[in-house]
Amino acid sequence: MGPDARRLVEWIARSGDNVDAPFVVVDKRNARVLVFDASTHLVGDAPVLLGAARGDDSVPGIGDRKISEIKPHERTTPAGRFEAEAGRNLQGEDIIWIDYDAAVSMHRVRATNPREHRLQRLATPSVADNRISYGCINVPAAFFDAQVSPIFRDGHHAVVYVLPETRTLAQTFRGYAPAAQAGAHD
Helix, strand or coil: CCHHHHHHHHHHHHHCCCCCCCEEEEECCCCEEEEECCCCCEEEEEECEEECCCCCCCCCCHHHCCHHHCCHHHCCCCCEEEEEEEEECCCCCEEEEEECCCCEEEEECCCCCHHHCHHHHHHCCCCHHHEEECCCEEECHHHHHHHHHHHHHHHCCEEEEECCCCCCHHHHCCCCCCCCCCCCCC
16 A cells, blocks of 8 residues: 555545545545545555546546547546545446546456556556546456455445545545654645
8 A cells, every 4th residue: 555545545544534434545646446434444456547647637528529529638537525425427437536527447457458558567566557437437347346345335325535636635535644753744
């Protein structure tokens, strides 16, 4: 777990920001998804594929545009605290809506375009090649089914925290305060 993820989880444990529910942390810098139980214990983690462009904000109105109209520099995975919920995409696949208006979801990785090598990208130790999506968070299918999807069963909502890569934790998460310790940055 990266240092920002560790600091955020420590804050969640202190503040109760997860409202006593399981939650998910997406660490963009390390291209990982981490799933926690309601007591803030790590249940599992896996590599993820993220938006091709660096940045912490979705382009205004991007959810209303066709995929073919989205420019490469607009393909960001937004950072923040999201009240996520289960849903379905236009193909009828079950997904987790992170930001419905921006059309950002978390879903099983799709290897429909062999030129993208999505499954191979997940398997490499480098995070540099994990940036390929239009902004959605692509999760290994087995991990999605075993760790992510169960949190949202029976209509439950859960919090998904997407760590920033261009801002600080304090700029991204309202109420965030680092633990009182020497050398804490944020």
